[in-house]
Amino acid sequence: MSTLCGILSWGECMRLLLCDDMPEELDKLTVLLNGLGYKPAAFTNGSDVLEHVRSGAAVDVCFLDIVMADMNGVELAEKLREGGFAGEIVFLTASNDFAHQSYQVEAFDYLLKPASPESVGRVLGKIKAARDKADTEGIRLKISGAARFVLFRDIEVVEVIKHNVYFRLSDGSVAEVRAALSEIAPLLLGDSRFKQCHISYVVNMNAIVTVTGRAAVMRSRMMVPISRRYADVKDAVAKRMIGGAGK
Helix, strand or coil: CCCCCCCCCCCCCCCCCCCCCCHHHHHHHHHHHHHHHCCEEEECCCCHHHHHHCCCCCCCCCEEEEECCCCCCCHHHHHHCCCCCCCCCEEEECCCHHHHHCCCCCCEEEEECCCHHHHHHHHHHHHHHHHHEEEEEEEEEEEEEEEEEHHHHEEEEEECCEEEEEEEECCCCEEEEEEHHHHHHHHHHCCCCCEEECCCEEEEEEEEEEEEEEEEEECCEEEEEHHHHCCCCCHHHHHHHHHHHHC
């Protein structure tokens, strides 16, 4: 996704990909998703999809037409899975003839063509609900003598300033803890979505929009520095984007 999302939830910031070899059908679905607030990457053939994903483009959900001339949707899904794509796959279909093959690629759902705003919105809602339900890990903080549990998925950046650690959350709020980053970092880095990128920062890679120069650009538009010591974070972010967002 090339544009910044601002402070949004994962569901509002899902990066979608469409593939249908019928340009008119592709345009209709693109316009439909635009109307729901999404800006999907759209393709008319599987080869271009694979090139796009392999280039490092961030994709969370793929909508694939099953019946296509050069490479059908199931074959394309198989190649995406073989390449490490771990996001949701939704098939666009006019029949259930390919239902058996779709199990092999762990398809999330089907959309009968022509798709409607209601059916697309329902599928996207199911995807977000499934991810939210499966993602309940977090960290317990002691703030002003009171305990607070913060979900990992809600943490965007963790920053240390002097003797305080600031948890910058996806809703724009900040939780402040009197501690050293060396105490907090091990609790976060055990989760695959977190990576230390600077002596003073740990980032949630799912909240990174892009990496430019020596900085990570977050969904909140915050620029987080990446030091030479932690330069491997760039490769980690690229691999994560190719495979889709993790937890």
